[in-house]
Amino acid sequence: MDAGKQHGDGGPEGLGSPGGAGDQARGRAExxxxxxxxxxxxxxxxxxxRRRRGRGRRPAARRTRLRRALAFTGKAAAVAxxxxxxxxxxxxxxxxxxxxxxxxxxxxxxxxxxGTSIDYAGGEQAVTFGELQRIPVEREEIPRTVVDGVLxxxxxxxxxxxxxxxxxxxxxxxxxxxxxxxSTITQQMARNYYDVLSQERTYARKLKEILISIKVGRTMSRxxxxxxxxxxxxFGRNAYGVQAAxxxxxGKDVSELDRAEGAFIGAVxxxxxxxxxxxxxxxxxxxxxxRWAYVVDGMVxxxxxxxxxxxxxxxxxxxxxPEVAERDPEGRFEGYRGYVKAAVERELRERYGLSDxxxxxxxxxxxxxxxxxxxxxxxxxxxxxxDGAPEGARAGLVAMDAxxxxxxxxxxxxxxxxxxxxxxVERAQAGxxxxxxxxxxxxxxxxxxxxxxxxxxxxxxxxxxxxPEAGGGLLRPDREADDxxxxxxxxxxxxxxxxxLAEAAGIAGEQFDTAExxxxxxxxxxxxxxxxQARGYATxxxxxxxxxxxxxxxxxxxxxxxxxxxxxxxxxxGTAAVSAGAAAGTxxxxxxxxxxxxxxxxxxxxxxxxxxGMPGTYAGGRTAAxxxxxxxxxxxxxxxxxxxxxxxxxxxxxxxxxxxxxxxxFTGDLLRGEEPAPFPSAPGAEWPFGPFGGAPAPPAREEPxxxxxxxDPSATG
Numbered sequence: 001m002d003a004g005k006q007h008g009d010g011g012p013e014g015l016g017s018p019g020g021a022g023d024q025a026r027g028r029a030e031x032x033x034x035x036x037x038x039x040x041x042x043x044x045x046x047x048x049x050r051r052r053r054g055r056g057r058r059p060a061a062r063r064t065r066l067r068r069a070l071a072f073t074g075k076a077a078a079v080a081x082x083x084x085x086x087x088x089x090x091x092x093x094x095x096x097x098x099x100x101x102x103x104x105x106x107x108x109x110x111x112x113x114x115g116t117s118i119d120y121a122g123g124e125q126a127v128t129f130g131e132l133q134r135i136p137v138e139r140e141e142i143p144r145t146v147v148d149g150v151l152x153x154x155x156x157x158x159x160x161x162x163x164x165x166x167x168x169x170x171x172x173x174x175x176x177x178x179x180x181x182x183s184t185i186t187q188q189m190a191r192n193y194y195d196v197l198s199q200e201r202t203y204a205r206k207l208k209e210i211l212i213s214i215k216v217g218r219t220m221s222r223x224x225x226x227x228x229x230x231x232x233x234x235f236g237r238n239a240y241g242v243q244a245a246x247x248x249x250x251g252k253d254v255s256e257l258d259r260a261e262g263a264f265i266g267a268v269x270x271x272x273x274x275x276x277x278x279x280x281x282x283x284x285x286x287x288x289x290x291r292w293a294y295v296v297d298g299m300v301x302x303x304x305x306x307x308x309x310x311x312x313x314x315x316x317x318x319x320x321x322p323e324v325a326e327r328d329p330e331g332r333f334e335g336y337r338g339y340v341k342a343a344v345e346r347e348l349r350e351r352y353g354l355s356d357x358x359x360x361x362x363x364x365x366x367x368x369x370x371x372x373x374x375x376x377x378x379x380x381x382x383x384x385x386x387d388g389a390p391e392g393a394r395a396g397l398v399a400m401d402a403x404x405x406x407x408x409x410x411x412x413x414x415x416x417x418x419x420x421x422x423x424x425v426e427r428a429q430a431g432x433x434x435x436x437x438x439x440x441x442x443x444x445x446x447x448x449x450x451x452x453x454x455x456x457x458x459x460x461x462x463x464x465x466x467x468p469e470a471g472g473g474l475l476r477p478d479r480e481a482d483d484x485x486x487x488x489x490x491x492x493x494x495x496x497x498x499x500x501l502a503e504a505a506g507i508a509g510e511q512f513d514t515a516e517x518x519x520x521x522x523x524x525x526x527x528x529x530x531x532x533q534a535r536g537y538a539t540x541x542x543x544x545x546x547x548x549x550x551x552x553x554x555x556x557x558x559x560x561x562x563x564x565x566x567x568x569x570x571x572x573x574g575t576a577a578v579s580a581g582a583a584a585g586t587x588x589x590x591x592x593x594x595x596x597x598x599x600x601x602x603x604x605x606x607x608x609x610x611x612x613g614m615p616g617t618y619a620g621g622r623t624a625a626x627x628x629x630x631x632x633x634x635x636x637x638x639x640x641x642x643x644x645x646x647x648x649x650x651x652x653x654x655x656x657x658x659x660x661x662x663x664x665x666f667t668g669d670l671l672r673g674e675e676p677a678p679f680p681s682a683p684g685a686e687w688p689f690g691p692f693g694g695a696p697a698p699p700a701r702e703e704p705x706x707x708x709x710x711x712d713p714s715a716t717g
Contacts, residue, residue, distance in 0.1 A: 445493055502536060
């Protein structure tokens with residue numbers, strides 16, 4: 001899940017370094033094997049002077065020995081290469097002879113395909129899925145419309161191609177067996193059908209797959225291979241085989257599918273776990289429609305090569321994307337449970353390298369860091385914020401452990417089949433909750449904290465020991481002035497440096513494509529997810545160390561064997577993303593901001609805890625309202641947003657109050673029974689920060705309405 005990146009010089013070595021074109025030209029000349037022309041006696045002169053004996057060309061005997069040595073080395077290398085090739089060929093022949101014939105192999109038993117179980121952190125079962133449907137059909141029941149669609153998608157020249165893909169084999173060798181894609185239909189059929197082939201991506205499995213595929217190609221007809229393939233491939237929606245797929249997507253038998261529907265069936269094979277969400281995920285819809293168009297074009301290409309296949313361009317132009325049946329999960333994935341399922345599937349693909357078919361039928365048990373009580377609390381907080389909100393508003397919330405990166409809870413939407421995840425996936429304008437990254441970037445460049453936090457120009461000037469000046473911009477009573485000063489600070493620190501620090505802290509890299517790189521990023525022109533913000537603030541609260549965000553803690557297969565992540569993710573010890581001093585200074589500023597922006601009563605569970613928090617609004621109550629805050633242990637981000645950019649509250653103050661109330665409601669449940677703790681101290685810090693190292697605590701939080709930090713009624717930022 002985690003999208004945080006490390007920055008550094010990534011250029012290839014050697015470009016522009018010694019050993020350029022001149023050296024290469026000399027190497028080519030020296031490698032010709034030609035001897036220099038013979039010289040006449042006395043001709044070895046340079047500038048009219050005779051060279052001293054022994055300092056010019058090597059003696060003839062030495063040159064001869066060198067040539068003989070090189071010749072012997074070349075011959076030895078050639079012999080070794082031939083021996084190596086011969087040994088490899090012999091080993092291949094032996095392995096092929098010992099590979100059982102397809103007729104002697106057992107097909108994978110349907111009983112071995114089991115659903116996946118997802119558990120909460122306490123061991124309670126959260127979701128189960130994967131009750132698989134496999135309905136075999138005979139070749140004559142599969143119409144040409146479906147065959148053409150599948151071949152156009154997967155292997156247009158299936159009738160004449162060999163059973164093994166040479167390019168796919170080369171890619172597998174170079175990747176250590178881990179590279180997917182590029183397999184022929186014969187290879188895919190062998191992998192999915194025979195029980196001796198696991199889905200693991202290793203050299204041994206790939207070699208076994210290739211050998212069995214070669215034998216399959218020699219002993220089975222193309223029609224039989226294709227029929228077996230179409231009866232065993234996974235199509236999403238728990239459907240194995242074209243008959244189950246036809247029923248899942250169109251509510252009819254495979255024999256009744258037309259050309260447009262056949263092209264759809266072929267298109268789904270590429271990403272069944274993603275494309276099965278058609279009708280609920282706009283991005284999945286866009287990608288599947290593009291893939292469908294690619295398949296239709298492939299059918300035209302096949303027709304041009306063989307008029308007995310595919311369809312003409314005129315027929316293709318007349319096709320419309322087919323109407324897809326709604327998915328019916330029978331109520332098992334209502335509320336946040338559907339979003340838990342989708343999030344776990346996504347992480348199993350990205351971090352553990354599992355295919356959609358493996359996830360659906362591998363019988364895995366997945367332990368997560370999610371707490372059921374906090375998932376319920378997140379739903380209540382989100383629902384409370386949506387009460388009275390304009391139509392189209394969505395509420396997202398993510399809570400994570402800042403020390404480990406484990407996601408403890410998140411808010412789902414109304415229906416995961418129809419609405420994207422508002423917490424882990426959907427983006428919203430960051431607004432002023434993006435300010436801490438500007439402050440941290442300025443502190444990393446040596447900025448003076450007192451000046452940056454000055455409540456007015458006089459205090460800012462005093463911090464510099466001079467006349468009043470416009471310094472800082474995080475705690476100004478006038479929010480508009482505050483925003484302007486932060487934008488100026490972003491300009492001074494450099495927008496690229498601010499964005500780089502935000503990405504290092506945990507904002508996903510793709511979010512930086514959502515707005516121009518300019519000083520206005522300080523007030524939140526980028527679109528981010530609640531997960532991004534929870535991760536970014538967690539890094540600041542954790543002394544500048546970014547932990548890998550995740551919600552899966554353990555994966556075991558149906559035999560009880562643990563499956564380890566294969567994504568090469570960040571180390572469990574975390575990655576230093578922000579200097580400890582800059583993180584500490586930013587956290588100190590946020591503790592003061594939280595006191596001002598989120599007044600609560602003394603009985604509130606959050607009142608006794610030091611919270612580093614910041615509201616985020618954009619365009620005077622339009623588009624999005626945030627509250628993001630962290631304690632030394634937890635980071636919580638809440639957002640209320642509208643994708644259409646419409647107003648969510650009368651003004652910024654009302655929007656910020658709604659977000660702060662929702663954040664406080666959830667975080668109160670999170671902190672209930674927790675002992676307050678200080679933030680980690682900053683090594684070498686010169687400031688007597690309240691929360692750090694036993695220094696004085698920040699001012700006592702006032703009760704709501706007491707006026708300690710009265711909200712500015714004219715606020716628009």
